[in-house]
Structure formats: C-alpha cells, structure tokens
Amino acid sequence: MRSTTHEQNKAAVLEAFDLLFNKRDYTAAERFWSDSYIQHSAHIPAGRAGLFDLVRLLPQTLVYENNLIMAEGDFVIAHGRFSGHGRPAAWIAADIIRLENGKLAEHWDVLQDEATQAGSASGLPMFGDRFPS
Template identity: 45%
Template sequence: MPFIRNTAFAFALALSTLAAPAMAQESNKDFVVKAVTELFSNKDLTAIDRYWADSYIQRNPGLASTSAVLKAALKDMPANMTYEIGMVIAEGDLVAIHGRYTGWGPKPMIVVDIYRVENGKIAEHWDVGQDEVLETASGNPMFEPMK
C-alpha cells in the first residue's frame, strides 16, 4: 500500500504543478474582471484605490498616467453609462477584455482593454475601440456579453 499512496501523492503533486500556470492566469483574470466591474459597472471610484497601482501606466493617448489622473478623469462618468464584459483572455500578467461601453459617447463603443497586473495591482493599460455596428456584413454581432 505505501507504493500506491506514494504514487497517488506523486501523481497529485504532478497535476497541481501542471495546473499552477493556469491557476495564476485565472487569478489575474478574476482580479481584473472584479476591478473593472466595480469601477465601470458599479461606478465605484474607490475601486481605483483598491486595484490600480499608484504608478499606473496609461497607454491610451487621451489620458496621462497614474491612478490619481485616472480617478480625476472618471469622476464624472455619465449616470447612464453601462459597461458589459464579453470575452476575457488571460496569459501570465496580461488580461484582455472585449467589452461594450454604452452612454459614454454618442454611440456604443466596442473596446478591447488590455491590463498588466503587477504585485496585485493593475499596473498598465492599453485599449483599442470602435463604434458598435449593428448590421455587419457577416451577420454576426461585434459583441456578445459574457455568459
């Protein structure tokens, strides 16, 4: 029986080692989804204090860096603005969210936000976006909310 117990333990240890990178990615994924949900869906500006690094690097050309600048820029989010999360992809310290912002501008925007997590905080951000088009050539929607 010791052989079986030791073999089972070794097998379980090997599986946990193989799963460790995926678990780390899932952790960053869950962390960023929680952060952006609290900030953009719940419009809770204190989420910036909890989830963003003070030295946050902003790669959007319309905003300067630091969490203080982000908080000042978002303090007047429109009351009718909504944020929906679609696809979420994580690899290592990077998390990409395909989302829809409605009420931020004159038309709904489909945006891919890319976040880099470092030391338990969002340290960096990139984004690309475009107005949502409802009638596409393929007949497929540009955005589908997360299920």
C-alpha cells in the same frame, strides 16, 4: 479547487472594472489599481488619478459589460462594451492590462464604435450574439 494565477488576474480585472465603471466605488477600486499605474490610451489621461477623474466626468449611466477575457502570464485581455457614455454608439474595447503584484499596473486599449446591423459588412455583431437595439 485553487484558482490559478491566470484566474486570479482575470477575476481582479473584472472586479476592478465593475467597481470603477459600473459601481463608481472609487475607494474600493483603488485597491485594484497600482499607485504607479501607466496609461497608454489616447483617450485617458495619465495615471490612476487620470483614469478615475475621467470616469467621474462620464454620465452615471456608463456601463461596462465583458464578453471575453483571456490571460497569459501577467497580461489580461478583456473584450467588452462601454455603453451609456453619452455618445451615439457604444464602444467595443479590447483592453490589455498588465498586472503587477495583483494590481492593474499598465493599460492599452483598442476602441471602436459598435456597428449596427446595417453598418456591419460581415452581417455579424461586434459584441455577443445580437446587434445593439
């Protein structure tokens, strides 16, 4: 069965995130980010170099886990968790990525500290089916 464009875009984003954030394979990750990558995040410097340089500064214990990924046209939204970055709480992120010619071309994000069970007004976890330990 042949993958659809949406499936290819989702797979590209997941592989790109794994290579950069989990494996720290910058050379392989470059294949997935456009040379003219546009960064809209308030937490990340401009361009592909800005993102890669930031990741180089983060602890080697950084981990990205994906919980949900959706695609529409050239856009992908990934709901995930960034942990091991040295802050008290993991970040739950909604990353919005625009792809162009199969590469990550533009990025926006919404970040929030992951709530504990005691800190959750709804009583539900923000990521998956369990609260962080």
